[in-house]
Amino acid sequence: MINDCYYDKYDRKEKLHFDSKVVHGGLGCDPITGAVSFPVFQTATFRHRSFDISTGYNYSRLQNPTREELERTMAILEEGLEGFAYSSGQAASMSVFGLLEKGDHVILSDDIYGGTYRICADIFSKLDCEFTYLDMSDLENLEKAIRPSTKLLFVETPTNPMMKVADISAIAKIAKKHHVLLVVDNTFLTPYFQRPLTLGADIVLHSGTKYLCGHNDVIAGIVVVSTQELADHFRLQMKSRGNGLAPWDSWLLLRGLKTLSLRMERHDSNAKKVAAWLKTHPKVKKLNYAGVGGMISFEVDSLETVKHVLSDVQMILFAESLGGAETLITYPLTQTHESTPPAVREALGINERFLRISIGIEDAGDIIADLKQALG
Numbered sequence: 001m002i003n004d005c006y007y008d009k010y011d012r013k014e015k016l017h018f019d020s021k022v023v024h025g026g027l028g029c030d031p032i033t034g035a036v037s038f039p040v041f042q043t044a045t046f047r048h049r050s051f052d053i054s055t056g057y058n059y060s061r062l063q064n065p066t067r068e069e070l071e072r073t074m075a076i077l078e079e080g081l082e083g084f085a086y087s088s089g090q091a092a093s094m095s096v097f098g099l100l101e102k103g104d105h106v107i108l109s110d111d112i113y114g115g116t117y118r119i120c121a122d123i124f125s126k127l128d129c130e131f132t133y134l135d136m137s138d139l140e141n142l143e144k145a146i147r148p149s150t151k152l153l154f155v156e157t158p159t160n161p162m163m164k165v166a167d168i169s170a171i172a173k174i175a176k177k178h179h180v181l182l183v184v185d186n187t188f189l190t191p192y193f194q195r196p197l198t199l200g201a202d203i204v205l206h207s208g209t210k211y212l213c214g215h216n217d218v219i220a221g222i223v224v225v226s227t228q229e230l231a232d233h234f235r236l237q238m239k240s241r242g243n244g245l246a247p248w249d250s251w252l253l254l255r256g257l258k259t260l261s262l263r264m265e266r267h268d269s270n271a272k273k274v275a276a277w278l279k280t281h282p283k284v285k286k287l288n289y290a291g292v293g294g295m296i297s298f299e300v301d302s303l304e305t306v307k308h309v310l311s312d313v314q315m316i317l318f319a320e321s322l323g324g325a326e327t328l329i330t331y332p333l334t335q336t337h338e339s340t341p342p343a344v345r346e347a348l349g350i351n352e353r354f355l356r357i358s359i360g361i362e363d364a365g366d367i368i369a370d371l372k373q374a375l376g
């Protein structure tokens, strides 16, 4: 019953603009009762009416209607074939790397989320998989690094925390030429600003914890794929690993998504103002901003200044994570990038004077005033 209604709605919603799609999701409302807020199907298992009559639902590890609504919504927003919602961004990444077989090779952005590095270094290297870290803006170098055993290209753009931008379309062409899958971690820009599958990527990955949720209250991960073969892999992985997102958390993400466009617009306009202001501050020595989105990183003049800023911010919160309504300031050296090897950190410029800010949706003047008093 739910599925029949879904196809009807899906066809019509395809024609909507992005800002309407985020509000109306997959089915949008409950097809049985018409409830405008999609219900939380808080159930572990599903009753079968008789020997040969079933709703198609069996057990929530395999499928749950609330999680499915989130998965459909994300597939629509990323313009992919199927979506998958996981218990964390890390769980989503683990399923992506689950595509690897013994001896496979992966090329990744040199400047990536520390947890992604940890998955490669601590888990998949034990399967004799090999990893090469590259600056993905150097396409010639990237093509040279591809080996017969290369299975995946893993791109984060803009990168975390240096905000380097890669050309997804150009990388996708190289990936296709060499029959390698292209994965893009789209956590920082979200489909509001960037839809990697439309640029030729095969898999999009998100920490749903960040902008998709947007309220710093859920840990979640999303994968959206472009082919049935990949969809089958991820469905089997979820069934076996048991890492699907719980119904209530799926609902919170659906709720957060309704305001994605509004929030991203404000994150972006606030960040542009804060970046312009930081650029002129005498204690700010280097500023990284991709020119779009809400993430800024910068280097200050001394460790003393770092200590002042992290202790003295008032409205801004000194906390790990990003993408929520609240402005957060992070110290990558001991927080997000603790797992990155010191030599790599040093080469990238993640030193003791380096800070990262996730610009929230507060008043931009208040964010600047708080940074002003904390920087001194």
Ligand SMILES: *Cc1c(COP(=O)(O)O)cnc(C)c1O
Binding pocket: 088, 089, 090, 091, 113, 115, 116, 156, 160, 185, 187, 188, 206, 207, 208, 209, 210, 219, 220, 221
């Ligand atoms: C946070 C983050 C992850 C990991 O996601 P979790 O939800 O924390 O497990 C992966 N990639 C990027 C870019 C992130 O910021």
